[in-house]
Amino acid sequence: MRVIQDIDALRETRRAWRASEEEIAFVPTMGNLHKGHLRLVEEAKKVSSKVVVSIFVNPLQFGPDEDLDAYPKTLENDTAALAALDVDVLFMPKIDDIYSRGIEQQTFVEVPGLSYMICGASRPGHFRGVATIVCKLFNMVQPNHAFFGEKDFQQLQVIKAMVTDLSMNLIIHGIPTQRHEDGLAMSSRNGYLDHEQRAISPLLYLELCALRDRIKAGARNFSELIVAAKQRLSDAGFNPDYIELRSAQTLMQVGHEDKDLVILAAAFCGKTRLIDNLRFAI
Numbered sequence: 001m002r003v004i005q006d007i008d009a010l011r012e013t014r015r016a017w018r019a020s021e022e023e024i025a026f027v028p029t030m031g032n033l034h035k036g037h038l039r040l041v042e043e044a045k046k047v048s049s050k051v052v053v054s055i056f057v058n059p060l061q062f063g064p065d066e067d068l069d070a071y072p073k074t075l076e077n078d079t080a081a082l083a084a085l086d087v088d089v090l091f092m093p094k095i096d097d098i099y100s101r102g103i104e105q106q107t108f109v110e111v112p113g114l115s116y117m118i119c120g121a122s123r124p125g126h127f128r129g130v131a132t133i134v135c136k137l138f139n140m141v142q143p144n145h146a147f148f149g150e151k152d153f154q155q156l157q158v159i160k161a162m163v164t165d166l167s168m169n170l171i172i173h174g175i176p177t178q179r180h181e182d183g184l185a186m187s188s189r190n191g192y193l194d195h196e197q198r199a200i201s202p203l204l205y206l207e208l209c210a211l212r213d214r215i216k217a218g219a220r221n222f223s224e225l226i227v228a229a230k231q232r233l234s235d236a237g238f239n240p241d242y243i244e245l246r247s248a249q250t251l252m253q254v255g256h257e258d259k260d261l262v263i264l265a266a267a268f269c270g271k272t273r274l275i276d277n278l279r280f281a282i
């Protein structure tokens with residue numbers, strides 16, 4: 001596995017691959033890799049002859065009071081795990097190369113509508129930061145395929161919309177959320193949880209499952225169900241941010257004709273903001 005920091009060196013490698021008509025898959029990450037990320041790499045390997053993984057903790061997608069400085073860095077483990085999977089290139093660009101004119105001056109990409117609702121309402125500017133860095137990384141890596149976890153369901157929809165709107169020539173793959181045995185979705189932020197918080201953390205997913213089961217059984221009083229679910233999470237020690245039931249296709253409010261639904265949730269467990277979602281059909 002080659003570790004590349006320099007954007008020109010990455011482009012040089014990309015040029016050589018293009019000459020030999022290689023199919024390129026790309027997995028963008030912020031590091032602190034867990035089994036969920038490694039699954040993305042495994043899926044990427046199935047569709048392409050070359051796999052590029054990036055590690056870049058993107059300041060543009062963090063709010064002023066968020067965990068940018070504390071974001072876990074485990075570079076040695078990450079490098080070993082990616083090398084063991086036979087990744088072709090680990091791309092780790094430097095912040096000054098990515099935002100060479102400074103973050104304040106940075107041209108941005110924003111997907112309207114989708115970026116402002118649900119998580120976007122709680123984290124203003126977050127999806128602008130995500131869309132901008134993903135667009136820039138796509139321009140550098142020029143992949144044929146890119147892989148994202150469905151755990152960040154709204155992020156995946158934002159990226160798909162960006163690719164459509166900007167006529168980008170690649171296929172976006174969403175890969176199912178990887179979970180611990182007790183149901184907690186794998187996330188780099190789980191490492192922040194202390195013993196007590198880790199013990200209650202699976203309740204978030206269990207609450208989503210209970211909501212899904214009630215709706216599948218015919219319950220249609222969605223807002224009452226959601227209020228009750230939030231209350232149970234609060235009683236268990238969470239500070240719920242949102243629980244939303246939406247159309248999985250559009251992320252808009254559920255209409256009578258919608259059959260493909262998703263419940264999206266975010267809740268603080270101590271200071272750690274956990275997100276999760278559950279897609280289902282009715």
Ligand code: PAF
Pocket residue numbers: 028029030056058061130133134152155
């Ligand atoms: O999902 C993530 O880890 C990040 O949002 C991404 C897609 C790597 C962009 O920084």
